[in-house]
Amino acid sequence: MPELPEVEVIRRGLEPLLAAKTFAAPRILFAGSIRHPSAAQFRRRLPGRRIDGLGRIGKYLIIGLDCGELVVHLRMTGRLVFLERGKPPARHLRAALPFSDGSMLYFSDMRKFGGLWLLESAAERDLTGLGRLGPDIYEQVDRHRFEVLMRSRCRARLKPLLLDQRFVAGLGNIYVDESLFRSRLHPCRAVSTLSREEIARLYEAIRSVLEEGIGCGGTSARDYVDARGEQGDFQNRLSVYGHKGRLCNCGTAVTRITVAGRGTYYCPQCQKE
DNA sequence: GCTTACCTGTCG
DNA sequence: CGACAGGTAAGC
Numbered sequence: 001m002p003e004l005p006e007v008e009v010i011r012r013g014l015e016p017l018l019a020a021k022t023f024a025a026p027r028i029l030f031a032g033s034i035r036h037p038s039a040a041q042f043r044r045r046l047p048g049r050r051i052d053g054l055g056r057i058g059k060y061l062i063i064g065l066d067c068g069e070l071v072v073h074l075r076m077t078g079r080l081v082f083l084e085r086g087k088p089p090a091r092h093l094r095a096a097l098p099f100s101d102g103s104m105l106y107f108s109d110m111r112k113f114g115g116l117w118l119l120e121s122a123a124e125r126d127l128t129g130l131g132r133l134g135p136d137i138y139e140q141v142d143r144h145r146f147e148v149l150m151r152s153r154c155r156a157r158l159k160p161l162l163l164d165q166r167f168v169a170g171l172g173n174i175y176v177d178e179s180l181f182r183s184r185l186h187p188c189r190a191v192s193t194l195s196r197e198e199i200a201r202l203y204e205a206i207r208s209v210l211e212e213g214i215g216c217g218g219t220s221a222r223d224y225v226d227a228r229g230e231q232g233d234f235q236n237r238l239s240v241y242g243h244k245g246r247l248c249n250c251g252t253a254v255t256r257i258t259v260a261g262r263g264t265y266y267c268p269q270c271q272k273e
Numbered sequence: 274g275c276t277t278a279c280c281t282g283t284c285g
Numbered sequence: 286c287g288a289c290a291g292g293t294a295a296g297c
Contacts (some may be wrong), residue, residue, distance in 0.1 A: 003291060092281085109280095111281055258277085
C-alpha cells in the first residue's frame, strides 16, 4: 500500500505517540511477518527496549531503540496502528507489540508481504534490503543530483527506472504515474531522449506530488490508514492513477497500459512519447 | 529488462 | 471465473 508519503505520514504520526516508550512482551500471530531474528528470538529480545526516535528511508520505517532498531516494511497491505487501549484490528492482525504502559502498536497485513526486523545495530541493515536502496528521493536528492542520476541511466525507460528502488528510493506506482502526468512525460519515454528542461520538470513534479501526498495524509486507494487508523485524502486528488476512461483536462480519456508489469495510467494526448 | 512468485481480497 | 491490487526478490 504505502509509498514514501504514506510511510512518512505514519512516521510523523507515530513519533510523538511512541516517544520514550518501552516494549513489553509481543504477541506474534503470524511468524512469517517476523523476518529477523526468529519469532522466538524476537519475542525474547524485544521486551525492555526503549524507543528513541523514528526514521524513514524510502518505504522503510526505522524505529530507533536504545539498543538496535526495529525496521518495518509494509509492502502492499501492511498497517501500523497505535492504540492507547481498546480492541485490536479485527482482521489480518500479524503482531501485537505492547508497551510497558499498556498501550499497543499493532501490525496487520492482509497479504502477508510486509515484515519486521529486529536489529542489534544499524550494521545489520543489510539483512533487510535497506542496503540495496538508492538515495531517498525526498530527503537526499536535489535537482542537480537528480539530473546526474538520470544522465547515468540513459538506456532506461522512465517508469521502470523511477520504480527501481536501487535508483532512487521511495516512489511507487501511484506517485510515479501522477508525477509523469504532471510533467507531461510518457511512462515509456527513453531517458536518453530527455532534455535538461524535461528532467527539471520531472523533478519538480515528483517533489510537488510527494509534498501534496504528505500534506493530504497519504493516499487511501484501498488499505492505507495512518498511525491512528485514519484514511488519507490524496486519493481524491489523483489526476490519472486508477482513473481509466476519465477525461483529462485536455478532453482525452485516461488510458491504462502495462509498464514494468504494473498498471499504468496516463493521458495519451498530454504525455506523448 | 521481463515474468513469476509471494498472499488474500475485491470487483466486473 | 479471471483480472487486478500501494512491493519486491529471484530467475531467465
